[in-house]
Amino acid sequence: MDKEITLYTNPWSRGAIAHWMLEEVGVPYRIEVLDYKGQMKTPQYLAINPMGKVPAIVHGNRVVTETAAICAYLADAFPEAGLAPPPAERAAYYRWLFFGAGPMETALSLSACDFEPTPEQQMQMGFGTKARVLDTLADALRDRRHIAGDRFSAADVYVGSFVGWSMQFGTIDKRPEFVAYWDGLKDRPAHRRVEEQTERMAPPPVAQETSQG
Missing domain, CATH: 3.40.30.10 (Glutaredoxin)
Structure with missing residues (x-):
């Protein structure tokens, strides 16, 4: 390499x-x-x-x-x-990395375009509703420094970036869980x-x- x-x-x-x-x-x-x-x-x-x-x-x-x-x-x-857990310990890592790349990014992108899916459309879309996505993310971050386990990982780079940007631009509310999570990431030297x-x-x-x- x-x-x-x-x-x-x-x-x-x-x-x-x-x-x-x-x-x-x-x-x-x-x-x-x-x-x-x-x-x-x-x-x-x-x-x-x-x-x-x-x-x-x-x-x-x-x-x-x-x-x-x-x-x-x-x-x-x-x-x-x-920046990745051992292969046998990657369940949460894969889950939240692809939650970020799938439901979270889709919900936030459509919200930024002022698109709100109807109940029928929600059944066709993997994210359902933006509210459900944000509630799920907030629950996952409550009292946690990292999204996937006890260590910083590539999942934090991805999810954390979207949380930080979305709060900055007003796409998501500054919930305590999101603020605490981003505050723990934004000052990393990298x-x-x-x-x-x-x-x-x-x-x-x-x-x-x-x-x-």
Whole structure:
């Protein structure tokens, strides 16, 4: 696993989650910043991610897209970082990592678009309702520092990022469980380094397309 890692990202996208994960892993990597004005849709980048979205990583001859998959891949590729439990103890880790990538992200994304599913639509959608998702998440975080066990893991990088962003932008209420959880994550040195690098890479955008991974 000594091949170079390249992160394709935009500083103001879900790529920040993959960036945080790389900082937690602590291995060398380089960043390719893509803008929203066409660089994500060039033939060169579409050969890496046909979705034309960021983030994506290239590790040697391996390509990984989708933010939760990048987090899981890096945790497995670099086990010395301790960002995934032992295989026999991963039930909660898998559950909450994919809860974040599935019900939570879908519910929050649709809510941001002012879409409220009807009772009939709720039966077709994996998240049901945003209220049910947030109640489930709050119950899981109550009196806990980490979402999946007693140690920080890649699941915290993913779920924590969405909790922090969603409170910042008003997509979710600042429930005590969410505030306490994010307060325990946001000052991690790796996260602070990403914030500092993000500010240097690009100013905050006025408006931009959602970049989903």
